Amino acid sequence: MPRAFGDAMIRATCIDIFCEDNSPLIEAHYTEPDPIEVAIGRNVAALIDDGATLQMGIGAIPNAVLSQLGNHKNLGVHTEMFADGILPLVEKGVVNGAMIGIDVGKMTSTFLMGSKKLYDFVDDNPGVVMKDVGYTNDINVICRNPKVTAINSALQVDITGQVCSDSIGTKHYSGVGGQIDFVRGASMSPGGKPIIAMPSVTQKGMSKIAPMLHLGAGVVTTRSNMHWMVTESGSVNLYGKSLQERAKPIISIAHPNHQESLDKSAFERFGPHYHFVS
Numbered sequence: 001m002p003r004a005f006g007d008a009m010i011r012a013t014c015i016d017i018f019c020e021d022n023s024p025l026i027e028a029h030y031t032e033p034d035p036i037e038v039a040i041g042r043n044v045a046a047l048i049d050d051g052a053t054l055q056m057g058i059g060a061i062p063n064a065v066l067s068q069l070g071n072h073k074n075l076g077v078h079t080e081m082f083a084d085g086i087l088p089l090v091e092k093g094v095v096n097g098a099m100i101g102i103d104v105g106k107m108t109s110t111f112l113m114g115s116k117k118l119y120d121f122v123d124d125n126p127g128v129v130m131k132d133v134g135y136t137n138d139i140n141v142i143c144r145n146p147k148v149t150a151i152n153s154a155l156q157v158d159i160t161g162q163v164c165s166d167s168i169g170t171k172h173y174s175g176v177g178g179q180i181d182f183v184r185g186a187s188m189s190p191g192g193k194p195i196i197a198m199p200s201v202t203q204k205g206m207s208k209i210a211p212m213l214h215l216g217a218g219v220v221t222t223r224s225n226m227h228w229m230v231t232e233s234g235s236v237n238l239y240g241k242s243l244q245e246r247a248k249p250i251i252s253i254a255h256p257n258h259q260e261s262l263d264k265s266a267f268e269r270f271g272p273h274y275h276f277v278s
Contacts, residue, residue: 001025002112002122006129028083028113033064036199039232041065044151044197047228047235048072051099053145053189055079055182057152058113061197065151069094076100077107078145080136080178083114087121101145103129110136137178142185148192150182152221155198158213159247159266161223161238163196170216183225196221197230200255207258209250211265229253244270244277 033041041064048054048069053076056062066085069075076097077086086107089095097105110133112118122128135141142148155173156164166176186192201207209231213219227239229250236249247266251259267274 002119003124004122004128004130005126006108007132007135008130025116025119027115028058029115030060030063030084033060033067036232037061037064038067040197040199040230041068043230043232043235044195045069045072047193047195047230048075048149049147049191050074052076052147052149052191052193053078053100054095055142055148055150055152055178055186056082056085057177058083059153061153062151065197074099076145077109078103078136078142078148079109080133080182081111081113082107082109083112084118087118090121090127097127099146102141108136133178137181137185139181139185139188142182143188143192146190146192148182148186148189150186150192150194152177152179152182152194152196153198154196154208154220156208156210156213156217157196157198157229157250158210159250159262159269160243161226161229161246161250162213162219163221163223163226164213164217165220167216167218169214176218176220179220180225183221183227187225187227193228194225195228195230195235196226200231200233200253201258205257207255207262209254209258209262211262211269231255244274247274248277 037060044065045068050073063085072094075095106129108129154163154165166174183194186194231253233253238246251262
């Protein structure tokens, strides 16, 4: 295990039995982002300001976003987890924690998943602070940082902005993680931006933007908490908009093959006045 600072420090007097195990840690390796993921990364990166505090998840889209931030300045990290994609930005000095509100100069996280290079980076590194999840995901802690930019993904979003991230219909797919913690924390942060980023279609070409969520789908981020939504086709801000006003911009970043059917569904749902929404 990497020797990490923060809550990972345990006094020897607290240990009754210590059993040494030299088994190698499980590593996670990620493929290079495909063109769609690169486009999503570019659209998200355009929303990130210098001096922002980043929270990102795991996988191709967060890595695609991070790969686009080489010209940014003074970024900070306060996140539930981070992976290898952050390392090049630390090496370039882009991520330095200089503008963060708390734990200044530190990267704060609660768990890690990545390669041996990541684990070696964290080992005995005072610039990384591993904290209890009750601290990292506390909304009142998150919002003390400036310009918190929370980048999370979804399995499906409906045309009113309801976000499903944990199930495909009634089939459980994943835990909810800290998505709603950071969506709410970012919305309370000065200059913060909660972002839901996802491809517009599945690998089979089915639209991930739907008239209604699948029967039994779980709503992780409610439409009242939605701000920015991003696909490979662009980004839209839904905050403060009525249901009709949300449908138009959401459909505008759906895949072109599905926009007509989604627009028809919106018209059937909201009536003739939907066409007069600007």
